[in-house]
Amino acid sequence: xxxxxxxxxxxxxxxxxxxxxxxxxxxxxxxxxxxxxxxxxxxxxxxxxxxxxxxxxxxxxxxxxxxxxxxxxxxxxxxxxxxxxxxxxxxxxxxxxxxxxxxxxxxxxxxxxxxxxxxxxxxxxxxxxxxxxxxxxxxxxxxxxxxxxxxxxxxxxxxxxxxxxxxxxxxxxxxxxxxxxxxxxxxxxxxxxxxxxxxxxxxxxxxxxxxxxxxxxxxxxxxxxxxxxxxxxxxxxxxxxxxxxxxxxxxxxxxxxxxxxxxxxxxxxxxxxxxxxxxxxxxxxxxxxxxxxxxxxxxxxxxxxxxxxxxxxxxxxxxxxxxxxxxxxxxxxxxxxxxxxxxxxxxxxxxxxxxxxxxxxxxxxxxxxxxxxxxxxxxxxxxxxxxxxxxxxxxxxxxxxxxxxxxxxxxxxxxxxxxxxxxxxxxxxxxxxxxxxxxxxxxxxxxxxxxxxxxxxxxxxxxxxxxxxxxxxxxxxxxxxxxxxxxxxxx
Numbered sequence: 176x177x178x179x180x181x182x183x184x185x186x187x188x189x190x191x192x193x194x195x196x197x198x199x200x201x202x203x204x205x206x207x208x209x210x211x212x213x214x215x216x217x218x219x220x221x222x223x224x225x226x227x228x229x230x231x232x233x234x235x236x237x238x239x240x241x242x243x244x245x246x247x248x249x250x251x252x253x254x255x256x257x258x259x260x261x262x263x264x265x266x267x268x269x270x271x272x273x274x275x276x277x278x279x280x281x282x283x284x285x286x287x288x289x290x291x292x293x294x295x296x297x298x299x300x301x302x303x304x305x306x307x308x309x310x311x312x313x314x315x316x317x318x319x320x321x322x323x324x325x326x327x328x329x330x331x332x333x334x335x336x337x338x339x340x341x342x343x344x345x346x347x348x349x350x351x352x353x354x355x356x357x358x359x360x361x362x363x364x365x366x367x368x369x370x371x372x373x374x375x376x377x378x379x380x381x382x383x384x385x386x387x388x389x390x391x392x393x394x395x396x397x398x399x400x401x402x403x404x405x406x407x408x409x410x411x412x413x414x415x416x417x418x419x420x421x422x423x424x425x426x427x428x429x430x431x432x433x434x435x436x437x438x439x440x441x442x443x444x445x446x447x448x449x450x451x452x453x454x455x456x457x458x459x460x461x462x463x464x465x466x467x468x469x470x471x472x473x474x475x476x477x478x479x480x481x482x483x484x485x486x487x488x489x490x491x492x493x494x495x496x497x498x499x500x501x502x503x504x505x506x507x508x509x510x511x512x513x514x515x516x517x518x519x520x521x522x523x524x525x526x527x528x529x530x531x532x533x534x535x536x537x538x539x540x541x542x543x544x545x546x547x548x549x550x551x552x553x554x555x556x557x558x559x560x561x562x563x564x565x566x567x568x569x570x571x572x573x574x575x576x577x578x579x580x581x582x583x584x585x586x587x588x589x590x591x592x593x594x595x596x597x598x599x600x601x602x603x604x605x606x607x608x609x610x611x612x613x614x615x616x617x618x619x620x621x622x623x624x625x626x627x628x629x630x631x632x633x634x635x636x637x638x639x640x641x642x643x644x645x646x647x648x649x650x651x652x653x654x655x656x657x658x659x660x661x662x663x664x665x666x
Contacts, residue, residue, distance in 0.1 A: 186271050186338070192546045194273035195264055199546050200629050201284035202260035203539060207622040209252025209291060210532075214615040216245035221608040225601050235299045243310045244298045250308065250388075251319065252291045254531050255356075256284065258396045259326050261538040262349050264546070265403050266330055269346065270337025274329065283325035290318025306367055308385050316364055320357065327353045344419035348399030351427065352392055359387045375441045386434025389523060390501065393531045394426055394494065398463065400534050401491045404541070405470055408484035414469035418462055426459040437507040438514055453505030460498045467491055481558030486537025489565060493529030497522055500576070512587060517600060518579030525572045528614065536560070536621060543628060549635075552627035553620075560620040567613025570606055578603025 220242040222229045230236045267274050274280070294315025297303065303310040311319070330353055334346075363384035366372050372380065406413045413419060432452030439446050471488075479485045500522040503509045513519065540557050544550050551557060578600045585596035 186273060188268070188545065189548075191267050191271070191273055192542075192548070194275075194277055195267055196546050196632075197277050198263065198274070198280035198284055199260045199543065200632075201281050201288075202256045202263075203543060203625055204629055205284065205288035205291075206253045206257040206260070207618075207625040209248045209288070210618045211615070211622050212295075213245050213248035213252060214611065214618045216241050216248060218608065218611045218615060220245055221604065221611050224604045225608070234301075240299050240301060240303070243303060243307075244295050246308065247298060247310055248291070248295055249527055249532075251294065251311070252288075254393065254527065254535070255323075256287055257535045257539065258352075258393075258400075258531070259323075259330075261400055261535060261542070262352070262396060263326075263330055263333075264538075264542050265345055265400065266334050266337075266349060269339065269343055269403075270333060271339045272333055272337045274333055275336075276329070280326055280329045283322045283329075286318055287322035287326070290315045290322060293318060304368060306363075306381050306384075308388060309363055309367065309381070313368065316360075316368075320360060320364075323357060323360075327357065343403070344413060344416065344423070345399045345403040347420075347423045348395045348402065351423075352395035352399065355387070355392050355395060359384055359392070378439070379435065379441060379445065382434045382436070382439070387431055389526055390433060390498075391426065391430045393526060394430065397490065397494060397531045397534045398422070398426075400538050401487055401494075402466075404484070404487045404534075404538060405467065405491070408487065409471055411470055411473070414466060418466050418469075422459045422462040422466065425455070425462065429453075429455040429458065433501070433505060436514060437505065437510045450505045450507060453502050456498070457502060460495060460502075463491070464495055481561035483537040483541040485561055486533050486540065489561075490530050490533030490535075490537065493525055493533060493568075497525040497530055500525065512583035513579055514583070516579035516583045516586070517575045517603070518583065521572050521575035521579060524575070525568075529568050529572065533564075536564075539621075539625075543625070547628050547632045549628065549631055551624050552631060553624055556620040556624055560617045560624075563613050563620070564617030567610045567615075567617060569610065571610030571614060572607075574603040574606040574610070578607075 219230065219236060220238055223238045223241075235241075263274065263280070290311075292315075294311030297312035297315060298310050302312045304312065309316075331350075334350060363380060366380045367377065367384075371377065402413060402419060429452050433449055433456060435441065435446045435449035437446045437450055479488070500518075504513055504519060504522060540551075581603070582596050582600050585591045585599055586593070
């Protein structure tokens with residue numbers, strides 16, 4: 176008795192990358208552009224705190240408009256599209272199945288960036304919704320949601336049709352993230368904009384959305400990317416499968432309950448539950464630390480030299496630090512000092528820039544030359560980017576966190592005026608502005624490489640088209656003569 180086995184053809188990495196080329200160029204190109212725009216807007220907002228007269232006569236660039244625009248450009252303009260691009264690349268390579276119908280995710284990426292443009296114009300024009308991390312007006316939100324659904328649908332189609340049926344830890348995190356964002360984004364928009372709830376429920380929904388987006392969704396995508404690249408770069412298998420499973424489930428179970436401040440003016444049981452959930456969220460944080468230490472122990476490639484692995488390692492460590500800061504904010508005794516200070520924004524920026532952006536930088540530096548089929552045009556800029564960005568991040572986040580503690584301690588003193596506590600922050604804010612300037616330079620290095628690589632590929636494509644057009648065509652008589660010569664040779 177014989178059994179006929181279906182042998183599936185082996186798909187090369189070149190074929191996989193070619194199927195992703197147009198969608199990733201659209202996602203990463205737009206993300207690099209919005210990253211620079213967000214840095215410029217954040218720099219303007221930072222300068223306004225210690226130089227209030229800066230651009231004071233421009234209504235579009237007042238602090239109340241430019242700061243949320245900077246945050247949204249970073250989150251929706253860079254983090255989400257770049258994260259979706261790396262997610263697609265990992266799913267395609269783990270499943271060994273080319274992405275079908277690349278034109279659809281390419282158009283979805285264009286619609287996503289159009290939604291970001293509409294949303295940012297609305298925020299700068301004063302049409303913000305007023306809810307943190309959900310400021311885009313309805314037109315921008317609809318475009319974002321529709322584009323995300325298309326991208327997620329194509330990613331799930333590729334996942335369902337994968338040739339390699341085995342599931343890796345990265346699969347758990349990335350597939351869960353595909354469903355997580357449309358759930359929280361649609362729920363928040365329905366309850367805050369379409370059919371708005373009133374009273375304390377409105378504030379609770381806003382905190383729930385912000386926490387699930389900034390902590391849970393970013394962690395699902397960022398850790399899924401990290402758990403793929405850390406073993407790949409270090410040359411050691413992930414340690415271990417069961418620890419990764421524990422990390423996944425504890426993050427989902429406990430992380431989604433956090434986010435309500437201990438001093439929030441809501442029923443007392445809500446911040447209490449949130450604080451206990453934050454305490455339990457130390458389990459996934461400690462588990463990640465154990466996985467990272469055990470996986471990198473004995474690895475040969477652990478030097479920090481500005482390569483893509485350095486970005487991924489720095490980003491994973493930043494997640495541990497930002498998570499501990501978030502857990503400290505949930506502790507009632509600590510929050511009495513840090514609440515309504517700059518300590519909270521420092522934690523948020525460390526989560527966005529230090530954790531998520533760092534990991535994305537490392538992933539893009541590794542995968543995009545393979546997708547484009549050519550090396551980076553300026554490889555030294557990648558190493559400069561790492562050190563300049565890391566120094567800028569340190570000068571940006573550390574002064575805000577330290578200044579927040581100083582500000583909180585002064586606010587607790589009854590003999591200190593409120594103006595004095597605000598004035599005490601000025602040196603820290605000036606230092607953080609220098610950090611933002613360095614981050615801007617690092618983002619420019621990244622964007623120059625991205626645009627240079629895409630332009631090089633487009634130029635090569637144009638040269639091929641021109642060569643094809645200018646190629647000499649065979650005449651009918653020449654073709655007949657070649658056929659006659661061939662017959663004579665055979666005779």
